[in-house]
Amino acid sequence: MISFFLKRLLLLIPVFLAVSVVIFMIVHLVPGDPIDNLVQINSSPEQKAALAARYGLDKPLYQQYAIWLGKALTGDLGDAIILRRPVSDLIAQNLPHSLSLGALALLFSTVVGIAAGVLAAIYKDSWIDRVTMTLILLGSTVPSFWLGLLLIMLFAVQLGWFPVSGARSWDALILPVLTIGLGGVALVARVTRVAMMETARKDFVMMLHAKGVPPWQIELRHVLRHALLPVVTILSLRIGWILGGAVTVEFVFARPGLGSLLITSLNQRDYPVVQGALLMLAIAVMLGTLLGDIVQAAMDPRVRERIK
Amino acid sequence: MAALDPIKTAVRSPRGGLSAAVLVLVVACALFAPWIAPYAYDIQNLPGSNAEPSRTHWMGTDEFGRDLMSRIIYGARTSLSVAITAISISVVSGLTLGAMAGYFGGWFDRAVTAVVDLTWSFPEILIALILIAIIGPGVESVMVAISIAYLAQFTRLTRAQIMALKNETYVEATANLGAGHFHIIFRHLLPNALTPVIVAGMLATGDAIILEATLGFFGLGAQPPTPSWGAMMSSGTAQIFIAPWIIIFPGLAIAATVISINLFGDALIEALDIRNRLRSV
Numbered sequence: 001m002i003s004f005f006l007k008r009l010l011l012l013i014p015v016f017l018a019v020s021v022v023i024f025m026i027v028h029l030v031p032g033d034p035i036d037n038l039v040q041i042n043s044s045p046e047q048k049a050a051l052a053a054r055y056g057l058d059k060p061l062y063q064q065y066a067i068w069l070g071k072a073l074t075g076d077l078g079d080a081i082i083l084r085r086p087v088s089d090l091i092a093q094n095l096p097h098s099l100s101l102g103a104l105a106l107l108f109s110t111v112v113g114i115a116a117g118v119l120a121a122i123y124k125d126s127w128i129d130r131v132t133m134t135l136i137l138l139g140s141t142v143p144s145f146w147l148g149l150l151l152i153m154l155f156a157v158q159l160g161w162f163p164v165s166g167a168r169s170w171d172a173l174i175l176p177v178l179t180i181g182l183g184g185v186a187l188v189a190r191v192t193r194v195a196m197m198e199t200a201r202k203d204f205v206m207m208l209h210a211k212g213v214p215p216w217q218i219e220l221r222h223v224l225r226h227a228l229l230p231v232v233t234i235l236s237l238r239i240g241w242i243l244g245g246a247v248t249v250e251f252v253f254a255r256p257g258l259g260s261l262l263i264t265s266l267n268q269r270d271y272p273v274v275q276g277a278l279l280m281l282a283i284a285v286m287l288g289t290l291l292g293d294i295v296q297a298a299m300d301p302r303v304r305e306r307i308k
Numbered sequence: 309m310a311a312l313d314p315i316k317t318a319v320r321s322p323r324g325g326l327s328a329a330v331l332v333l334v335v336a337c338a339l340f341a342p343w344i345a346p347y348a349y350d351i352q353n354l355p356g357s358n359a360e361p362s363r364t365h366w367m368g369t370d371e372f373g374r375d376l377m378s379r380i381i382y383g384a385r386t387s388l389s390v391a392i393t394a395i396s397i398s399v400v401s402g403l404t405l406g407a408m409a410g411y412f413g414g415w416f417d418r419a420v421t422a423v424v425d426l427t428w429s430f431p432e433i434l435i436a437l438i439l440i441a442i443i444g445p446g447v448e449s450v451m452v453a454i455s456i457a458y459l460a461q462f463t464r465l466t467r468a469q470i471m472a473l474k475n476e477t478y479v480e481a482t483a484n485l486g487a488g489h490f491h492i493i494f495r496h497l498l499p500n501a502l503t504p505v506i507v508a509g510m511l512a513t514g515d516a517i518i519l520e521a522t523l524g525f526f527g528l529g530a531q532p533p534t535p536s537w538g539a540m541m542s543s544g545t546a547q548i549f550i551a552p553w554i555i556i557f558p559g560l561a562i563a564a565t566v567i568s569i570n571l572f573g574d575a576l577i578e579a580l581d582i583r584n585r586l587r588s589v
Contacts, residue, residue, distance in 0.1 A: 015426055015429075018426055019426075022438060023438065025442070026438070026441045026442050029442045029443075030441075030442060030443075030444065137567065137570065137571075138563075138567075140570070141514065141518075141563060141566040141567045141570050142559075142563050142566075143518045143521055143522060143538075143559065143562055143563070143566075144522075145521075145522055145525050145538075145541070146521075146541065146555070146559035146562065146563070149541065149544075149545065149548070149555045149559070150555075150556070150559070152548065153548060153552050153555070153556075157548060157549055157552075164548075237429070240429055240430055240431045240434070241431045243431070244430075244431030244432075244433045244434050245431075247433060247434070247437070248433065248522055248525075251525075251526060252525075252545075262437065263437075263526045263527075263528075266437065266440065266441060266445075266526070266528060267445075267526070267527055267528070271441070274441050278434075278437070278438055278441065281434060282430070282434070285429060285430055285431070285434065286429070289429045
């Protein structure tokens with residue numbers, strides 16, 4: 001198990017390097033010389049050169065990358081142009097909000113999705129199944145930002161149960177979690193339902209029925225256990241999508257977080273912040289995928305074998 | 309024509325027929341917007357701003373007094389043209405890359421697979437945001453960003469199809485008759501691999517409409533006064549207490565379009581009997 005973990009961790013290093021190169025290049029690929037964003041209008045070529053030397057912009061690109069990456073790894077992501085603060089401060093301030101939102105949304109999607117999928121499979125073709133199937137269709141087709149706005153209108157503006165926006169109290173988390181959760185629940189419920197129904201047809205399940213084991217015990221203790229494998233697989237593949245949902249939803253609810261920070265700084269073209277936020281989000285997706293792989297390997301010895 | 313038979317079967321199923329009708333309506337709105345829309349999309353009328361739905365303005369007006377229904381009808385142009393163009397580019401590139409990688413194998417295949425696997429674990433929205441950070445906001449950037457964000461999916465699907473097909477006897481026979489690699493790929497392998505990729509492309513168009521609307525909502529897509537469903541909702545957030553219809557109706561337009569695309573795609577998958585070929589990825 002530990003060797004599996006270390007191997008997966010090592011495999012992430014080239015991915016991280018590739019992503020960091022792309023993110024580093026943002027500043028150099030945008031139209032215009034990065035130095036023009038820093039100097040005052042009418043400064044002389046000598047002043048420009050001095051500033052370029054100060055920010056290391058006169059060095060070859062690969063050296064600049066090495067310096068940037070080295071600093072980024074020690075937590076120095078430069079200074080925000082508009083907000084005039086270290087990018088690492090901004091990230092430290094926003095990261096906890098994104099983490100709590102993403103973790104809660106993941107938990108909600110998993111628990112409610114599995115429950116809905118199990119119920120839909122057991123009561124196939126009943127109203128429970130039909131309601132679940134409709135929710136699955138809606139969850140995978142309704143834009144999450146619209147759903148978020150509808151929830152705000154209903155529960156915050158009309159009923160006044162929850163705050164409209166922000167993150168000042170714990171109940172401000174409920175609507176955002178529901179918004180991201182619907183898509184996640186739809187995904188998990190769909191896979192759980194199909195996996196439960198496929199497992200229920202296997203010989204060992206028929207055997208259990210023949211032995212007279214109570215049906216609910218068969219479903220929950222035997223069928224669900226097998227059905228969970230594909231659910232964990234899809235969760236480990238799609239964990240990034242659930243975290244990505246946080247980007248959109250933070251913006252809708254005007255919550256502090258990496259997503260809001262990214263969108264705001266993209267609109268203001270504050271590139272150091274854009275780079276820092278993207279790098280953190282990419283790391284979050286990679287670690288999330290790693291976590292999913294580990295859970296999968298812990299549950300299924302075949303996965304552990306495959307990587308050796 | 310035999311190629312149209314599955315489409316006919318799909319349209320005849322209840323969900324296929326209903327969703328096809330909605331899609332025809334949306335496409336008609338996009339194509340004939342100037343003739344269908346009751347007002348021009350950019351005519352402002354400040355005294356009549358934020359008016360609720362009425363007989364003169366069926367879906368109400370926005371914060372500048374512009375007719376919301378007309379803007380939604382014109383908005384279909386932006387959404388559909390961006391999504392369809394982006395996905396078409398993505399499908400064609402994915403078919404080419406995937407076919408070459410699957411057929412030739414070797415270092416080219418390894419390189420393509422490495423890049424595809426790299427982007428696979430990242431959500432499309434994050435890939436699109438990285439690309440927009442590089443090329444800057446705007447309709448064209450959104451198009452490019454969406455087409456690259458979905459490239460991995462089509463490359464992967466095509467590659468899997470080609471890998472399964474290339475060892476068939478008829479391919480060996482064609483090669484023995486002296487056919488060149490490109491003849492085999494483009495005349496024999498791709499036509500057989502095409503159907504699942506095109507259906508996947510159709511389904512991805514629905515996701516692309518949502519992605520376009522999301523980027524528009526962030527203010528990174530079409531710039532005002534061009535109507536786009538996502539951008540309309542983002543300007544509506546400021547009026548959420550007094551004019552909720554500015555948010556409700558564009559969202560309904562997106563939801564109806566995307567649900568119809570999914571239902572029709574599903575009916576088509578059933579009619580073509582290709583569910584397993586799509587799942588193999």
